[in-house]
Amino acid sequence: DSGVTQTPKHLITATGQRVTLRCSPRSGDLSVYWYQQSLDQGLQFLIQYYNGEERAKGNILERFSAQQFPDLHSELNLSSLELGDSALYFCASSVEDRVTQYFGPGTRLTVL
Amino acid sequence: SQQGEEDPQALSIQEGENATMNCSYKTSINNLQWYRQNSGRGLVHLILIRSNEREKHSGRLRVTLDTSKKSSSLLITASRAADTASYFCATAGAGTALIFGKGTTLSVSS
Numbered sequence: 001d002s003g004v005t006q007t008p009k010h011l012i013t014a015t016g017q018r019v020t021l022r023c024s025p026r027s028g029d030l031s032v033y034w035y036q037q038s039l040d041q042g043l044q045f046l047i048q049y050y051n052g053e054e055r056a057k058g059n060i061l062e063r064f065s066a067q068q069f070p071d072l073h074s075e076l077n078l079s080s081l082e083l084g085d086s087a088l089y090f091c092a093s094s095v096e097d098r099v100t101q102y103f104g105p106g107t108r109l110t111v112l
Numbered sequence: 113s114q115q116g117e118e119d120p121q122a123l124s125i126q127e128g129e130n131a132t133m134n135c136s137y138k139t140s141i142n143n144l145q146w147y148r149q150n151s152g153r154g155l156v157h158l159i160l161i162r163s164n165e166r167e168k169h170s171g172r173l174r175v176t177l178d179t180s181k182k183s184s185s186l187l188i189t190a191s192r193a194a195d196t197a198s199y200f201c202a203t204a205g206a207g208t209a210l211i212f213g214k215g216t217t218l219s220v221s222s
Contacts, residue, residue, distance in 0.1 A: 035210075042212060042213075045209040056208075103156070
């Protein structure tokens with residue numbers, strides 16, 4: 001158990017819908033990262049927050065957004081969902097900007 | 113875009129054998145990490161090697177780094193069925209975000 005929690009574990013929704021994925025980092029970790037894992041694209045970095053502020057952006061679509069709240073939990077919002085958004089979404093956290101990241105169990109999103 | 117590329121894509125061995133997987137990357141790095149992922153689960157950090165290190169050990173794991181060839185290898189000695197998983201190398205991208213390769217899927221049969 002990494003100490004990072006993600007909810008929900010599974011999410012099934014329809015095209016065009018909007019969903020919110022939630023992540024609670026390890027106690028004391030200030031950095032939160034979001035990654036998407038799909039069969040064709042592999043593991044891709046989406047976005048990083050550090051202590052409530054956006055720190056870095058990766059291959060995140062404009063339909064996706066994220067935020068980190070004062071209690072350091074983070075939410076990833078996915079809107080206007082398409083079939084191709086079906087993937088595993090992982091959250092990871094780290095102590096400050098240390099490179100070792102601790103991953104949550106992931107949320108499996110299925111868009112029908 | 114992938115920074116690291118693992119090789120082979122898949123590896124099948126018997127329990128007790130050693131498993132070696134390789135990673136090549138494109139740009140200069142400060143460090144390189146290896147992670148393990150059991151089927152459909154979150155990634156687990158295995159080991160980090162810094163650019164000024166050539167070899168590092170952790171239990172049954174041995175990692176080497178050759179910055180001149182931009183490559184790293186992960187050796188798992190005396191493999192067990194529980195080592196069955198996908199293994200990824202990762203380097204730092206934007207900020208401290210990680211860029212992963214496509215991974216090597218290791219299958220260890222008893």
